[in-house]
Amino acid sequence: MTGVDQEKTGLGNYFIANYPPFSFWKADYVPDALAALNRPPVPGTPLGLYLHIPFCRKRCKFCYFRVYTDKNAKDVEVYLNAILKEVELLSQTACIDGRKLDYVYFGGGTPSYLSATQLRGLMERLKAIMPWDGAREIAFECEPGTLQQHKLQTLKELGVTRLSLGVENFKPEILQYNGRAHLEEEIHRAFGWARELGFDQINIDLIAGMVGEDWDNWRSCVQKTIALDPDSVTVYQMELPYNTVFSKELKELKVIGNDEPAHSIADWPTKRAWVRYAFDEFQKAGYDISSAYTVVKNKAKTQFVYRDALWRGADMFGTGVASFGHVNGVHVQNVDTWEAYVEKLNKGEIPLGRALPVTDHQRLVREMILQLKTGHLDRDYFQKKFGADILTEFADGYAKLESEGWLIVTPNGVELTPDGFLQIDRHLPAFFEPQHLSARYT
Known part of the structure; x- marks a missing residue:
């Protein structure tokens, strides 16, 4: 493209x-x-x-x-x-x-x-x-x-x-x-x-x-x-x-x-x-x-x-038809039709439709890319929570985005530039795991 x-x-x-x-x-x-x-x-x-x-x-x-x-x-x-x-x-x-x-x-x-x-x-x-x-x-x-x-x-x-x-x-x-x-x-x-x-x-x-x-x-x-x-x-x-x-x-x-x-x-x-x-x-x-x-x-x-x-890893019960949530390290979504949703609950069943267990590394990536939308990443936060130095582990991705003018790497973390604020979603896949890079998002 x-x-x-x-x-x-x-x-x-x-x-x-x-x-x-x-x-x-x-x-x-x-x-x-x-x-x-x-x-x-x-x-x-x-x-x-x-x-x-x-x-x-x-x-x-x-x-x-x-x-x-x-x-x-x-x-x-x-x-x-x-x-x-x-x-x-x-x-x-x-x-x-x-x-x-x-x-x-x-x-x-x-x-x-x-x-x-x-x-x-x-x-x-x-x-x-x-x-x-x-x-x-x-x-x-x-x-x-x-x-x-x-x-x-x-x-x-x-x-x-x-x-x-x-x-x-x-x-x-x-x-x-x-x-x-x-x-x-x-x-x-x-x-x-x-x-x-x-x-x-x-x-x-x-x-x-x-x-x-x-x-x-x-x-x-x-x-x-x-x-x-x-x-x-x-x-x-x-x-x-x-x-x-x-x-x-x-x-x-x-x-x-x-x-x-x-x-x-x-x-x-x-x-x-x-x-x-x-x-x-x-x-x-x-x-x-x-x-x-x-x-x-x-x-x-x-x-x-x-x-x-949510951007800091909270659990959330996502209730209602097709609703999304996250519990104990697993992404969840309810069934996505009215009929299936009501039927499962009439049977006394939690109406889950699909899910995905998330690895520790994926939780790290998730929090990092979502928090980047705030314009700031705190290096110490990720070190304390995940035992990971994001500036080292994701150095290539940050170096690329910094060279293109979307962010600035500091000793304490990362700061978005004004241009980065306007289109950060477009650049978040730089931190995706390889198997997720070319896949359809939804």
């Missing part, structure tokens, strides 16, 4: 969320996952809970998650009962061993699709099974158009600390064409209610490079976000994973490198320029860069516990 081809926005995953790649996770390893659930944890390992709420008003054309837009109230009840049953089964496994939840994350799909009554019933029953009173973070994803003031009040009463608003863009035409269901006025209304209710942290998500985006509108989106003054902002670069509506329409999408009309998608250099502009503007407004995708208003009080715990 030529350098020009690599800079086009084509099919496939750019964002690296885990290691080893998902394509190596197999159903044959499910017995290893069950064994991991039934042994005590490594002392000192935090435990988190992820809940996948797979309902949406519309399916975003760039979404590759397991979501449903055709379920009725009875279906929702069936699913919520199933996920509660899954949490109950997991709460009885030996890997709990008295641990309290460090964080809870409601993702989707659209968790805020649920009514206030449904949310209260779900959360109160969850707390009875697996209390989260001592958790450092309760994070909740929202689609602005699904929010009402009383629903936000319910979330605040039930202990949600970080509210993440999936804004993505402000322009109605772009939102509509990309499959988003909300409108700009709903963004401002929902944000205002959330601010009035005093949530500890309000995060806004943006996507650089949605189909139809151009420079003028992107500048407007950044300035409108700054005007809202959220506690943190997450900025993703648009990609085209397999199994999305856009991946099937790729031939119809014009790949561009500058301003073009609607139904075009920016190439990677353009998207990186947009993210650079956003980060520069946020920094001028008093934000600090927290990772390759996030800026925060106040580093002292603004946290991403879910992210940081």
Whole structure:
């Protein structure tokens, strides 16, 4: 593949969320996952809970998650009962061993699709099974158009600390064409209610490079976000994973490198320029860069516990259809269809679909590449935890990336350069084990 081809926005995953790649996770390893659930944890390992709420008003054309837009109230009840049953089964496994939840994350799909009554019933029953009173973070994803003031009040009463608003863009035409269901006025209304209710942290998500985006509108989106003054902002670069509506329409999408009309998608250099502009503007407004995708208003009080715990090797129960998790050195994923998920839980079975035992070296690589996204690696951290000197063991990879200008090696670790922040995911395979280098990521 030529350098020009690599800079086009084509099919496939750019964002690296885990290691080893998902394509190596197999159903044959499910017995290893069950064994991991039934042994005590490594002392000192935090435990988190992820809940996948797979309902949406519309399916975003760039979404590759397991979501449903055709379920009725009875279906929702069936699913919520199933996920509660899954949490109950997991709460009885030996890997709990008295641990309290460090964080809870409601993702989707659209968790805020649920009514206030449904949310209260779900959360109160969850707390009875697996209390989260001592958790450092309760994070909740929202689609602005699904929010009402009383629903936000319910979330605040039930202990949600970080509210993440999936804004993505402000322009109605772009939102509509990309499959988003909300409108700009709903963004401002929902944000205002959330601010009035005093949530500890309000995060806004943006996507650089949605189909139809151009420079003028992107500048407007950044300035409108700054005007809202959220506690943190997450900025993703648009990609085209397999199994999305856009991946099937790729031939119809014009790949561009500058301003073009609607139904075009920016190439990677353009998207990186947009993210650079956003980060520069946020920094001028008093934000600090927290990772390759996030800026925060106040580093002292603004946290991403879910992210940081996972990137430092925490265990996590990933509950819900097709959900991912990690327990006692084994990556796990649930079965990926509604029918199989509900059926297994009706039988009283933990609904695992595939898994992968991870070696000590792979755990080291995983933590190292994920933490590199924060812009900084602490040499001593890896020496103490893994007994490994990352600057020696991965010297060739770091030397290559340093020579290309993506990072700087220091006596104490590694620091990303500004250019490195914009495209670190692209360079993480430099540290993959040989058998994973040419494999499909998912």
